[in-house]
Amino acid sequence: MKSVIRSLTFDCANPTLLAEFWSKTLGYEIKDIDEEGAVVVDPTGQNSRLLFIIVPEGKTVKNRLHFDLTPDTTKQAEVERLLGLGAKIFQTFDGWVVMQDPEGNEFCVENGLEDKKANS
Numbered sequence: 001m002k003s004v005i006r007s008l009t010f011d012c013a014n015p016t017l018l019a020e021f022w023s024k025t026l027g028y029e030i031k032d033i034d035e036e037g038a039v040v041v042d043p044t045g046q047n048s049r050l051l052f053i054i055v056p057e058g059k060t061v062k063n064r065l066h067f068d069l070t071p072d073t074t075k076q077a078e079v080e081r082l083l084g085l086g087a088k089i090f091q092t093f094d095g096w097v098v099m100q101d102p103e104g105n106e107f108c109v110e111n112g113l114e115d116k117k118a119n120s
Contacts, residue, residue, distance in 0.1 A: 005048045006048060006049065007039075007048060007049050007050065007051040008048050008049075008050050008051070009050075009051040009052075009053060010050065010051070010052045010053070010103075010105065011053055011055040011057075011059075012052050012053065012054065012055065012103050013054065013055075013058065013103060014102075014103065015033065015036075015037045015038035015052035015053065015054055016033055016038060017086075017102050017103070018038070018052045018101060018102065018103060018105075019033060019038035019039075019040050019050075019052050021085055021086055021087070021101055021102050022040055022050055022052075022101070023040045024085050025069070025082060025085060025087075026040075026042070026050075027042075027043070028040040028041055028042055028043065028049075028050065029041055029043050031049070035054075036053065036054060037051060037052050037053040037054060038051075038052045039051055039052075040052075059103060059104050059105065062106065063105055063106045066105070066106050066107050066108065067107040067108070068107070068108045068110055069107060069108065069109050069110065070110055070111075070112060070113065071109065071112035071113070072112065072113050072114075073112050073113070073114050074111075074112045074114045074115050075095075075097065075109055075110065075111050075112050075115055077112070077114075078109050078112055079097050079099070079109055082099060082109070086101070086102040087099045087100060087101055087102070088100045090106055095110070095111060096108045096109070096110055097109045
């Protein structure tokens with residue numbers, strides 16, 4: 001017996017903003033947006049959907065769960081792209097760049113596929 005992750009859910013203030021950010025970041029498609037939230041889906045159907053739900057309280061502490069992104073280009077190119085989409089650099093360490101989405105949710109960018117090819 002097992003379970004499958006259907007959705008990764010973000011509590012947020014502005015589901016449209018986060019749906020747009022994460023759909024562009026991951027190459028997902030916005031499936032639905034209404035007054036309560038938004039859903040973005042992987043167009044290949046291989047990965048879990050992301051669900052953005054409005055909650056009254058704001059983010060107050062560090063995420064206990066976050067994404068580690070591996071770009072298909074270089075880490076630096078991806079960081080620049082994400083900055084252009086509204087992300088911010090939070091910190092860097094041990095080759096990782098810790099960023100925040102437009103509502104402050106942390107995520108990491110690691111070496112991209114082109115970085116890994118160059119280092120092998």
